[in-house]
Amino acid sequence: MRYWWVNQNQTYEFEVPGGFLWSPKTRADGARNYFYQTMEEVRPGDLVFSYYETQIQAIGIVQRQAVTAPKPNFRTAGSNWSDVGWYVEVEFAKLSNPVKPKNHMDEIRPLLGDKYAPLQSNGNGLQGIYLTEISSMFGELLVLLSRADLPTIQHELSPVLGDESEYEINLEIEARKLDGDLEKIQMTKSRRGQGIFKANVRLIENQCRVTGVSNIKHLRASHIKPWAASDNDEKLDGYNGLLLSPHVDHLFDRGFISFNDTGGILVSKELNPTILDQWSIHATQNVGEFKSGQRPYLEYHREIVFQT
Numbered sequence: 001m002r003y004w005w006v007n008q009n010q011t012y013e014f015e016v017p018g019g020f021l022w023s024p025k026t027r028a029d030g031a032r033n034y035f036y037q038t039m040e041e042v043r044p045g046d047l048v049f050s051y052y053e054t055q056i057q058a059i060g061i062v063q064r065q066a067v068t069a070p071k072p073n074f075r076t077a078g079s080n081w082s083d084v085g086w087y088v089e090v091e092f093a094k095l096s097n098p099v100k101p102k103n104h105m106d107e108i109r110p111l112l113g114d115k116y117a118p119l120q121s122n123g124n125g126l127q128g129i130y131l132t133e134i135s136s137m138f139g140e141l142l143v144l145l146s147r148a149d150l151p152t153i154q155h156e157l158s159p160v161l162g163d164e165s166e167y168e169i170n171l172e173i174e175a176r177k178l179d180g181d182l183e184k185i186q187m188t189k190s191r192r193g194q195g196i197f198k199a200n201v202r203l204i205e206n207q208c209r210v211t212g213v214s215n216i217k218h219l220r221a222s223h224i225k226p227w228a229a230s231d232n233d234e235k236l237d238g239y240n241g242l243l244l245s246p247h248v249d250h251l252f253d254r255g256f257i258s259f260n261d262t263g264g265i266l267v268s269k270e271l272n273p274t275i276l277d278q279w280s281i282h283a284t285q286n287v288g289e290f291k292s293g294q295r296p297y298l299e300y301h302r303e304i305v306f307q308t
Helices: 034-040 101-111 136-146 150-156 166-175 182-191 195-202 232-236 246-253 273-278 295-305
Strands: 003-007 020-024 047-052 055-062 067-070 084-099 131-134 220-223 241-244 257-259 265-267
Touching: 003 136, 020 034, 020 195, 034 084, 034 131, 047 084, 047 136, 055 136, 055 150, 084 136, 101 136, 195 220, 195 232, 195 241, 220 246, 241 246, 246 257, 257 295
Parallel strands: 003 047
Antiparallel strands: 003 131, 020 084, 047 055, 055 084, 067 084, 220 241, 257 265
């Protein structure tokens, strides 16, 4: 296991705790950048410390190795970055006791190392750093200072290969002879609940609105406007997605339930109401108002998919 430090001050993802890192492959002038090259070196099970606004705010566990992927929709951040870069899936646990390194520099300073350190000797963060490796002693100190229950975090966020594993996705890519076609590869991954579509949804949604489940292992990134009916932009648009528990995804995908813009649940007359009772879904609950970018897709779902 290796320890990594990621500076998330210049990306959008931490505002809604997400499950990925993304960087360009090179600098704007085409030159190689050590802090982007490191994306290729992380491996499943490695620890990543998220540095945001002068504090270590979360600990993450790498789920898969880096893959080539389009840039997620960071909104205003990253406008000068290339459109294609490295994507690493990482699951983060927010710390209840964030660590401000500047307050612990007497202990940290001897562990910084001479090259590619993430901090200045006075504890201030360094500009231009994205992902850098830190020593095991430095990593263990940060865990100690945060009072994080690392064994529990590792257990909860351990990498899992399920029915939609990278292995099976890669088999489909090979079978469809998509190797080298970045757009079609990403379409395949997003249709299988992987890749940039999932990342874009997680920039907007962080739990199942119906059940409240937030552990991504138990959620699906579900298209609101179905995959088959969406154009290429809509297929990857995070606003065209919800994170849903599997049984809720089933009902939504089949049109047995839908939502109005203010968060009310709509129930189809075709659905036996005992199903909702058995699955502890309350038809009168409000799941929260939807964002303006989601509303056109929900309108499509209500008009075309929902079984009135």
